[in-house]
Amino acid sequence: MAIGPVRVLVVDDQRPFRKAARAVLDVMPEFELVDEADSGEAAVSSSASLEPDLVLMDVHMEGMDGLEATRRILAARPETAVILVSSYRVEDVAAAAAESGALAFLPKDRFGARTLREIWASRAELLPRTGRREPPSPDG
């Protein structure tokens, strides 16, 4: 794994959050936005070709939703870290979110530089018990 910023894929079928996420990542030198996807399908193929370290994944999308896309991405590359984001509150998101293998669930409006840094720093503890390999750290 090359040393450098954490490579991030942002997935949302709604433009406003993609735009906001881009703005946040822009000011964080330790993270780099590598692609945006507007559907679950696009996320799976983008993840396969660009191999991001981190995926910010919207839960509710037309067609393949974020949970299914997460399962597929992790099945292909278990070392990928996925953070589910949603405009719904955690209690309104299906319990399936917990079983998707994602690292964390984050309400979209709480997304920000500090939260992202915190989640990333504690990703080892957050890893689901399912024996996934630890994702790479930004500094090696």
Place this chain on the structure above:
Amino acid sequence: MSAQVSSDANPKVLVVDDVPRNVRLLEAVLSPNGYTVTSASSGSEALERVAADLPDLVLLDIQMPGMDGYEVCRRLRADPATRFLPVVMITSSDTEVRVNALEADADDFIRKPFDQEELLARVRSLVRIKHYHDTIEAQAAELAEWNQTLEARVDEQTEELRASRTRVVSAADAERRRIERDLHDGAQQHLIGLAVRMRLARDLADSEPEKAMEMLDALGDDVQEALEQLRDLAHGIYPPLLQDRGLPEALTAAAGSAPIRTRIQVDGITRYEPDVEATVYFCCLEALQNAAKHAGEGATATVNAWQEAEELRFDVADDGAGFDPERGRSGVGLTNMRDRVGAIGGSLQIDSAPGRGTTISGSIPLGS
């Protein structure tokens, strides 16, 4: 069994006697007085004749060989079809016979030798009673039939009401889902984006104040967009013009922005209960949308609303393609219109035929 009302003027009397001379004697008295007389010479023949001729009254001799008069009477009483058939027994003079005649449940008895006037008087009154009885029974049967029809109709309407209530509820659910989705996909997304970027600007305020200011400036556009979407959504839920100014202005505005050329005539209507205004507004809107969608190229529409007696009436007409209301499947639009109008006690009519344009008209009672 429905009761028979002897409609012809001549009541039928069955004379039962094993002595032909007695039969002739009675016949000689009854026939000239307007009775149709038939006869039987034994108990069993009497039962056959009753079943076949449906007489209005039976004159029954007691002493007959074989089945006697008591037995015939008992059997007539046991049969529901003849339970109320008047039976007059012809007795000899002794009291024992009379008692037996009453026990056999005869309606009356006549002593031999009989008095002509007395015989005629009793026969007349019993036939009249029989006639009343038949009339009442016929009316009861008719009532029972009516009752059944009414019950069936009530069942039908209850079923239709249930179905339309279910449709109203699911239409309301669908509408709520649409609103939820519109809110979620529209304004809410903008607000989320705003929240994230505002936090970012705040985070940068100390280290890079200029960049933070720049960011805050850019947020203005998104606030505007979110507001615009909220405004559109609120308008779709309940047009502010309808709420503030009522039907005349709201319908005029809707006609002005309709995707089909529309003339409107709404003089003489004022303000009404909110559910009445909302129903008329949404029906006219849906009908105009239908006209724009289905009437075809170059069609024009008219919207009328007026008050007549205690009713608010409206119609939306176009001169376009028309359709066969009997055959075309009713979509969500027409069904919704029907249900909405029905829910406030009004009625909706669809008048259309291929090539003859379409008129949707509704009337809504304005009771207290």
